[in-house]
Amino acid sequence: MIAITGANGQLGQKVITSLLHTIAPQDVVALVRSPEKASALRELGVQIRQADYNQPETLAAALKGVDKVLLISGNEFGKRFEQHKAVIDAAISAGVSLLAYTSLLKASTSPLLLAAEHKQTEAYIQESGIPAVVLRNGWYSENYTDAVQGVIDMGAVAGAAKTGKLHTASRQDYADAAAAVLVAKESQAGKVYExxxxxxxxxxxxxxxxxxxSGKAIGYIEMEPNLFQSALLDAGLPEGLAAMLADTEHYAAKGWLQDDSHTLSTLIGRTTTPISETLEATMA
Incomplete structure (x- = not known):
């Protein structure tokens, strides 16, 4: 059996859908914090088990009989390492044959604020000795396209990435990569994918x-990171999220979200989804 943490989330649901192309629903375990909100997953025929990163006692039962587990990183900044540690410890106790973890592009050397807890988690995985594969996901295209209506209304894209290249991919691309690793016949333990x-x-x-x-003239407003962060706060974003996004674009300007290795497309057996396609689908 293959278990997916955070299965009610956008990435988790897509991973499960991708897995069902190759394995039976009864062999997929959706680990969710709120089973009552998992109706869409339940309709797919997969197993639903309650598992809360913040309640380690729920994890042992959730991983009973599981062979492989995908640990999708949490989104509570400042709490993520302890949450991840709880899942890793439970996976070790359950004797899983493979733990897959969604990290961040170039996590081991990345200066991004976002990288800190990923570095901690990767280090703990390595120290624990659990058979593991690390999926260092780059930036999601949806991080931009989900906000496209605001861009159209404003008539401009505002940001601090300057002329830095952003090698984004769609959520589905990353989901397909996770699924490919989880069902691979070749051993994945010890591998790190950028x-x-x-x-x-x-x-x-x-x-x-x-x-x-959109058929509308859209400009680009280049901002310094501190001003971009202030603009995000003015737009109503929480302070921590605004700081993280401004920091990410600051380092994107320096090439930290750029990667032309084509590792992702090789792993999924097709080209990754261009930003234009994700944008078009969102606007449609």
Missing amino acids: LAGDQGFTLAEYADAVGKL
């Missing part, structure tokens, strides 16, 4: 793409 989109783009190029699809 995953990013085949094609990169600058924020100015993204603005042009939005303009072409």
Whole structure:
């Protein structure tokens, strides 16, 4: 059996859908914090088990009989390492044959604020001795495209990435990669995958793409990170999230979200989804 943590989330649901192309529903375990919210997963015929990162006592029962587990990183910044540690410890106790973990592109050397808890988690995985594979996911295209209506309304893309290239990929691309690793016949233990989109783009190029699809002139407002963070706060984002996004774009300007290795497309056996396609689907 293969278990997916955070299965009610956007990535988790897509991983499960991808897995069902090759394995039976009864061999997939959806680990969710709130089973009552898992109706969409239940309709797929997969097993639903309650598992809460913040309640370690729920994890042992959730992983009973599980062979492989995908640990999708949490989203509570500042709490994630302890949450991940709880899942890893439970996986060790359950005797799983493989733990897959969704980390961050270039996590071991990345200066991004976002990388800190990933570094801690990767180090703990290595120290624990559990058979593991690390999926270092780059930036998601949806991090930009989900906010496209605001861009159209404002008539501009604002950001601090300057002319840095962003090699984003769609959530489905990363989900397919996770599924491919989990069902691979070749041993995945000890492998680290740096995953990013085949094609990169600058924020100015993204603005042009939005303009072409919307039929409206869309400019690019280049901002310094501190001013971009203030703008995000003014837009109503929580302080921690605003700081993280501004920091990420600051380092994107320096190439930390750029990767042309094509590891992701090789892993999934197809080209990654261009930002234009994700954008078009969102706007449709």
